[in-house]
Amino acid sequence: MAILQKEIFIQAPIEEVFEFVADTPKLAEVWPSLRIVKSWERNEEGLAKFDYEYLMAGMTFRGTNVDLEYVPNQKIVTKSTTGLDSTITWQFSPQPQGTLVTFTAEYKVPVPLIGPMAENVIVSMNNMDIELLLSTLKRRLES
Numbered sequence: 229m230a231i232l233q234k235e236i237f238i239q240a241p242i243e244e245v246f247e248f249v250a251d252t253p254k255l256a257e258v259w260p261s262l263r264i265v266k267s268w269e270r271n272e273e274g275l276a277k278f279d280y281e282y283l284m285a286g287m288t289f290r291g292t293n294v295d296l297e298y299v300p301n302q303k304i305v306t307k308s309t310t311g312l313d314s315t316i317t318w319q320f321s322p323q324p325q326g327t328l329v330t331f332t333a334e335y336k337v338p339v340p341l342i343g344p345m346a347e348n349v350i351v352s353m354n355n356m357d358i359e360l361l362l363s364t365l366k367r368r369l370e371s
Contacts, residue, residue, distance in 0.1 A: 230351045232333045236362040239326040240369040246301045246320050248369060249329075252278050258364040261357050263288070274298035282312060285350045312336075329365070331358060 238245050248254055253265045264281035271277075275295040282289045291311015298304055304318045314335035321328040333354070337347045 229334050229336055230347075230354070232351070232355055232358055233330065234355075234358050234362055235328060235330045236366055237323065237326055237328055238366050238369050242301050242320050242322045242327040245327040245329060245369055248365070249318050249320075250274075250276075250298075250300075250304060252276055258368055259357075259361045260364075274300065276306075280311070284312070285353060329362065331362060333358065 250270075252268050256262045256265045261283045262280060263283055264279075266279050268276060268278035275298050277292065277294045279292050280290070282291075289311045292309050293306045293316075294309055296305045296307050296315075301322075302320055306316045308314045312335060314333060317330075317332040317334075319330040319332075321330070335354075337350050
């Protein structure tokens, strides 16, 4: 399993940052590879379920994600139940003048036949995608 972890400081209140990220359809506006979010619903405990389309290394993956953990203004953990084998964790920490956001993705590269060199390229591409996601999220929430 590949693990990517990135942090970014966003000059916005934790409630505003959490609310944006927790509204998964809005994430598709700032996450370049998250193409479609549909059938999104959140239950009374705050846990969401949604279908998605995700672009990785030129391949489109479709699946369903469910939240495993939802702690307002602190943490969201989402697991793919179909499609990509992944777990995404968002953590939010209040800081003076804003919020520290930590994004962690644990995932299995879905192309076992291409070998370790190509897998490293895909992991590198995903790393750049997450950097772009976080920088776009920052720009969006600080504007």
